[in-house]
Amino acid sequence: MHRVLITDPLSNHGIEQLLQAEDVEVIQKTDLTPEQLLEEVKEADALLVRSQTQVTAEVIAAGKRLQAIGRAGVGVDNIDIPAATSRGIVVVNAPDGNTVSTAEHTFAMLISLARNIPQGYRSTVQGEWNRKQFVGVELNKKTLGIVGLGRIGTELSKRARAFHMKVLAFDPYLTQERAQKIGVTQATLDEVIAQSDFITVHTPLTKETRHLINRDAFNRMKDGVRVINCARGGIIDEEALAEAIRKGKVAGAALDVFETEPPGHHPLFDFPQVIATPHLGASTREAQENVAIDVAGEVLHILRGEPFKNAVNLPSIPAELQEKLRPYQTMAEKLGSFASQAAEGALQEVTVSFSGELAEWDTAPLTRIILKGVLSHYLSDVNYVNAPHLAKERGVKVTEQKISKRHGFTHLIRIHIATDTGEIAITGALLNGLGPRIVRIDEYSVDVEPAGHQLLIQHHDRPGAIGRVGTILGDHDVNIAAMQVGRRDIGGRAIMMLHVDKAVPEALLEALEQLDEIHRVTAIDL
Ligand SMILES: NC(=O)c1ccc[n+]([C@@H]2O[C@H](COP(=O)([O-])OP(=O)(O)OC[C@H]3O[C@@H](n4cnc5c(N)ncnc54)[C@H](O)[C@@H]3O)[C@@H](O)[C@H]2O)c1
Ligand SMILES: O=C(O)CC[C@@H](O)C(=O)O
Numbered sequence: 001m002h003r004v005l006i007t008d009p010l011s012n013h014g015i016e017q018l019l020q021a022e023d024v025e026v027i028q029k030t031d032l033t034p035e036q037l038l039e040e041v042k043e044a045d046a047l048l049v050r051s052q053t054q055v056t057a058e059v060i061a062a063g064k065r066l067q068a069i070g071r072a073g074v075g076v077d078n079i080d081i082p083a084a085t086s087r088g089i090v091v092v093n094a095p096d097g098n099t100v101s102t103a104e105h106t107f108a109m110l111i112s113l114a115r116n117i118p119q120g121y122r123s124t125v126q127g128e129w130n131r132k133q134f135v136g137v138e139l140n141k142k143t144l145g146i147v148g149l150g151r152i153g154t155e156l157s158k159r160a161r162a163f164h165m166k167v168l169a170f171d172p173y174l175t176q177e178r179a180q181k182i183g184v185t186q187a188t189l190d191e192v193i194a195q196s197d198f199i200t201v202h203t204p205l206t207k208e209t210r211h212l213i214n215r216d217a218f219n220r221m222k223d224g225v226r227v228i229n230c231a232r233g234g235i236i237d238e239e240a241l242a243e244a245i246r247k248g249k250v251a252g253a254a255l256d257v258f259e260t261e262p263p264g265h266h267p268l269f270d271f272p273q274v275i276a277t278p279h280l281g282a283s284t285r286e287a288q289e290n291v292a293i294d295v296a297g298e299v300l301h302i303l304r305g306e307p308f309k310n311a312v313n314l315p316s317i318p319a320e321l322q323e324k325l326r327p328y329q330t331m332a333e334k335l336g337s338f339a340s341q342a343a344e345g346a347l348q349e350v351t352v353s354f355s356g357e358l359a360e361w362d363t364a365p366l367t368r369i370i371l372k373g374v375l376s377h378y379l380s381d382v383n384y385v386n387a388p389h390l391a392k393e394r395g396v397k398v399t400e401q402k403i404s405k406r407h408g409f410t411h412l413i414r415i416h417i418a419t420d421t422g423e424i425a426i427t428g429a430l431l432n433g434l435g436p437r438i439v440r441i442d443e444y445s446v447d448v449e450p451a452g453h454q455l456l457i458q459h460h461d462r463p464g465a466i467g468r469v470g471t472i473l474g475d476h477d478v479n480i481a482a483m484q485v486g487r488r489d490i491g492g493r494a495i496m497m498l499h500v501d502k503a504v505p506e507a508l509l510e511a512l513e514q515l516d517e518i519h520r521v522t523a524i525d526l
Contacts, residue, residue, distance in 0.1 A: 001025050002303040003043055003065075007032055008050035010072050011285070014292020015048070017300060024300065038062045046070060046299045049078065050291075051261075051279065057083035068302040070295040073098060073282055074151075075232060076312050077205050084313060086393075088386035091312040092298040096151065097290030098282035103155035105281045106200060106230040109254035110160075113198070113226050114139055116252075118275045137197075139163045145196030147189065147212065148203035148231065149174050149182075156200065157184050168192050193217050198226045205232035213237060218244035224251040230281045233258035238268060245271050256281050314385055317365050325365055328358070328413070331428055331436035332366045334450040334526050335415055336373020338438065339426040341524040342456050345419030347396050350374055355403035356411030367400045370415060412439070441495060444486030448497045452481075454524040455504055460517040461487045461494040468515055469496060476508040493519075 004018055006028045012019070018026050029040055034054075041047060041063040048070040049055060055069055060083045069084055071093040084091050112118055115136035123130050144160045146153045149171040157167045161183050168187040169179060179186035189212075192199065199221070203209045213227065213236040227250060229236045238259055244250040245268075252273040258266065261279060268274045282291065294310070301308035307322060317325070340347065352370050354363045371387040379390060391398050403412075414427040427440035428450065438448040441456070448454070459465055466485065473480060479501040487494030504523040512521045 002045045003027060004046045004048060004299060004303075005029065005040055005044035006048040007037060007040070007053045008048075008072070010048060010050065010296075011288040011292040014072075014289045015296045017293070018296045021300060024303070034059075041066070046303055048072060048295060048299060051075065051078055053078065055079040055084075060084055060087055060089065063089075068092065068299050070094075070299040071312075072288075072291040072295045075204060077232065079312075081313050082389075085386055085389050088381055088383040090302050090308070090314060090385050092295060092302070092308065092310045093312055094291035094294035094298075095310060097292075097294050098284075098287035099151040099155055101284040101287035102152045102230060102281035103159065105256065105277070105283075106152070106156050106202075106228060107159045109228050109230060109256065109275065109277070110144070110198060110200070111139065112275055113228065113252045113254045119272060139165050139198075141166070142197040143168060143195055145187070145192035145199040146170070146184070147192060147199065147201045147235075148209075149179075149184065150202060152231075153200075153202035154182055156202065157182055165198075168196060190220070193220050194222070196225065197222060198228065200228040200230070201235045202231050203235060205234050210234050211237040211240075213240070215240040215243065218249055221249060223249060225249065226252040226254075228254045230254075230256040233261060233263075238266075242268055242271070245273055311385075315364060317362075321362055321365075324361055325363070327430060328366055329369055331430055331450065332369040332413060333373040334436060335413055335426055335428040335438070336370035337376060337526055338373075338450050338454075338524055339415040339417050339424060340374040340377035342426065342441070342522055343417040343419050343422070343424045344520070344522075345421030347374070347378060347394075347417065347419055349397040349399070349416075349418040350391070351399045351401065351416040351418075353401040353403050353414040353416070354411070355414070358411040358413065359402040359404050363400065363402075366413070367398070370413070371398060374415070374417065414440075438497075441486065441497065443488060444495050446484045446486050446495075446497050448484055449482075449499065451499075451526050453500050453503050454526065455496070455498040455500055456522040456524055457496040457498070457512065457518060458520040459494055459496065459515075460519065461489075461491050462517045465494075465515070465517045466496065468517075469498075469512060472511045472515075473498075473500065473508065476505060476511065478502060478504060478508060 002023055003025045009030055018024050037059055041059055044063055045065050046068040050072045057080045066089050069091045074095050076093055079091055116134035120134045142165055144165045144167050146169045149169040160167050167184040169184040170187050170189045170192045174186055176186055218240055241253055254275045256277045257279055298308045298310055352367050368384040368387055372382050372384045375382045375387055375390055412427055412429050416425040425442050429437055429439050431437050436450055438450050480498050481501055482499040484497040509521050512518055
C-alpha cells in the first residue's frame with residue numbers, strides 16, 4: 001500500500017484517481033507546522049504540495065520512504081531539488097495546468113493597474129465619488145515588455161495583442177522565428193526595460209533572475225512605467241521598487257507574489273499606486289483541477305513503477321525514445337551490476353560505449369540505468385535519479401561514448417570499469433529471441449546470460465583445471481547450470497564463466513582459490 005501525504009489544499013476532483021486507487025492510502029493534512037510535517041512525512045511514499053509547504057532538506061531527510069514529491073503547479077522553488085535528487089526522489093510538477101489562469105490573472109492585474117480599479121473600488125465603497133483622482137491610461141498602442149516568454153508569457157502576449165498593445169519580449173531561449181510566429185518583437189532585456197510602458201516578469205526564480213529588475217533597471221525605465229509580478233517574489237527587487245515609486249519613476253505596481261509570503265503589512269502597501277493579490281495566479285477551479293489531476297497521475301505512475309513525465313530532476317525522455325530504449329533497460333542495469341561485481345578495487349571510472357543502432361540514439365537514459373547498476377554494488381538507495389549525483393559526489397568519472405562501427409552485432413553496450421587496482425570491460429548485446437547476453441569479458445568472447453548466480457574464474461589455461469573446478473563445486477553441492485571457457489593463448493591466461501544453481505558459499509570460493517592455476521574467483525549475483 002502506497003501512502004500519499006497531501007499537505008496543501010488540492011482539488012478533490014483532481015486527486016480522485018488517488019482516492020479511488022486500491023493500492024494507495026491518501027492522507028490529507030494541510031497547515032501543518034514544520035514539526036508536524038517532519039512527523040507526518042516519515043511514513044509517506046509520496047508527498048504532494050502546492051506552493052505553501054516548504055519541502056526542505058530536513059523534510060526530505062525525514063521522509064525515509066519517499067519515492068516522489070509532486071508539485072501541483074509550475075514553480076518548484078519551495079522544494080529542495082538537490083536534496084531530493086541526492087536521495088533518489090523524483091520531483092514532478094504540473095507545468096501546464098495553471099498557465100491560462102495565471103496569464104488571465106496577470107492581464108487582470110494589467111488592466112486594474114492601468115485603470116486604478118482597486119483604488120476606485122476602495123474609494124467608492126467608502127462613500128466617496130472621486131472621478132478625478134483615478135484617471136488611468138489606455139492599453140491601446142502602449143508597449144508591454146514581457147521578461148520570460150514561456151507558457152504564461154506567451155499566453156499573456158496573445159491577450160495583450162488582442163488589446164492592440166505592442167509586445168516586446170526578452171527570453172534567452174526565444175528565437176526570431178518564434179517571436180514572429182506569436183506576433184511579438186524579440187528584444188534585449190535593456191530594450192524591454194527602456195522602451196516599455198508596462199513591464200511584466202514571467203521567469204522562474206533562480207539565482208540569475210533574483211532581483212533581475214533592480215535599482216539600475218528602474219533608473220533606465222520610462223517615466224511613469226507600470227510593473228507587474230505574477231511570477232515569483234524576488235524577481236523584482238521590492239526595495240528598489242519602493243524607491244522608484246517614491247522618486248515618481250514608477251506610476252504603479254501590481255504584485256501577486258512577494259519575496260516573503262505571506263508578506264504581512266508590506267511597506268509597499270503604503271503606496272496608493274500599489275495593488276496586490278495573495279498569490280492568486282493559479283487560484284481558479286480549472287487550474288486547481290488541472291494541476292491536481294496532472295500531478296496526482298504522475299505520482300501514481302512513479303509509485304507503480306510506470307513511465308511518467310514532467311520530472312524536474314530527470315531529463316525528459318520523448319515517448320518515442322522511451323519505446324526504443326525500453327528493451328535495453330533491464331540489460332543495461334544487469335550489465336552495470338555484473339561489471340561492478342566483476343571489478344576489483346575502489347571504483348574510479350565508468351566508461352559506457354554504445355555501438356550499432358544504439359549509437360544513433362540518445363542513450364543518456366541507459367547510461368543512467370547502467371550507472372545505477374554499477375553503483376548499487378557499492379551503495380544502498382541508488383536509483384537512476386541520484387546515480388549521476390552520487391557518482392559525482394564520490395569522484396567517479398563517468399563517460400559515455402558512441403561507436404558507429406558494428407562488431408557483427410546490431411548493437412552493443414560496453415562497460416569499462418577502472419578501479420584503483422585494475423580494470424575490466426563487459427560487453428553485452430540483446431540477442432533476438434534470446435534476450436540479453438554478455439558476449440565479451442575483457443578480450444574473451446563468451447555467451448553468458450546476465451542472470452542468477454555466476455562464478456567468474458580467472459585462471460591459467462592448464463589441462464585438468466576445469467575438472468578440478470567442477471570437482472570442488474560438486475564437493476560443495478553446487479550444481480553447474482552452464483559453463484563458458486575463454487582464453488587468449490593455449491597455456492596462457494583464461495577465464496571460466498559458470499552459471500550455478502545457488503549462491504556460492506564463501507568456503508567454496510576459498511577452496512577454489514587454493515588451486516594454484518586459479519588467479520581470482522568472483523561470485524556475481526544478478
Ligand atoms: N502567481 C502564480 O500563482 C503562478 C502560477 C504559475 C506560475 N507562476 C510562476 O511563473 C513562472 C513562469 O511560469 P511558466 O509556466 O511560464 O514557466 P516556463 O518555464 O514556461 O517559462 C519561463 C520562461 O522564463 C525564461 N527565462 C528563464 N530565465 C530567464 C531570464 N534570466 N531572463 C528571461 N527569461 C528567462 C525561460 O526561458 C522560459 O521561457 C513560474 O516559474 C512560476 O514561478 C506563478
Ligand atoms: O499553487 C498555487 O496556488 C501557486 C502555484 C504557482 O505559483 C506555480 O508556480 O504554479
